[in-house]
Amino acid sequence: DAGVIQSPRHEVTEMGQEVTLRCKPISGHNSLFWYRQTMMRGLELLIYFNNNVPIDDSGMPEDRFSAKMPNASFSTLKIQPSEPRDSAVYFCASRVLHEQFFGPGTRLTVL
C-alpha cells in the first residue's frame, strides 16, 4: 500500500483565494483525520470522519474551513477565502482499529 496520499505537497496562494487540499486514506481504513501543524499550537486536530461521516469538527477554526468525505477513498479540506494566518502544514491521517498513519502533509503558504 502507498500509505496516506496527500496533494498538493506544497501550495502557495494569495490571500482571498480558495484552497483545496486532498487526501486519499489507506484502503480499508474507516477513520480519517485532518490536522494542522503550526509553531504556536503544535499539532491540532481540525476534523475527523468515521465511515465517511463527520464525527467531530470542533477543531475547525472558522467557517472559512470546510471538509468533505464523499466516499471511503477521498477527502478534501477547503479554505475559502484563505488568509495569511492559515499558513501551516496540514496533515491527513487514516486509521483502522488502533493503527493511525499520517500522510506526508501539505505545506500551505498564503501570501
Add this chain to the structure above:
Amino acid sequence: ILNVEQSPQSLHVQEGDSTNFTCSFPSSNFYALHWYRWETAKSPEALFVMTLNGDEKKKGRISATLNTKEGYSYLYIKGSQPEDSATYLCASFGDSWGKLQFGAGTQVVVTP
C-alpha cells in the same frame, strides 16, 4: 491527569548515551497509547501502539513500557545516535471511537 502530558519538553543527549522520557495520560477509560517519531519537515511515523498494562515494545534501540493503572508510559533510547534526533509524540485514545489526544512532544537532540 486530564490531558496527555510529556516530559521533558526537550533534551540533549551525547551520542552513545541512553535516555528516556515520560508520557502521562488519563488512566480512566484507557483504550490505547501511541508513540510517534516526528522528524523535522516530515510526517509523524508510528513507532508503537500499546494497549495492555505492563506492555513492553521494542524496535531496534527504542523501547517503550506502559502502566495503564497509573497512567504513564516511558520511551527509552539505548545508545543514542544522531539519527534518533526527532520529536517523540505520545497520544492516547480516550475511547474506542474517539480521536487521539496528543502530547506536546519531547524533542530529542543527539550530538556527536
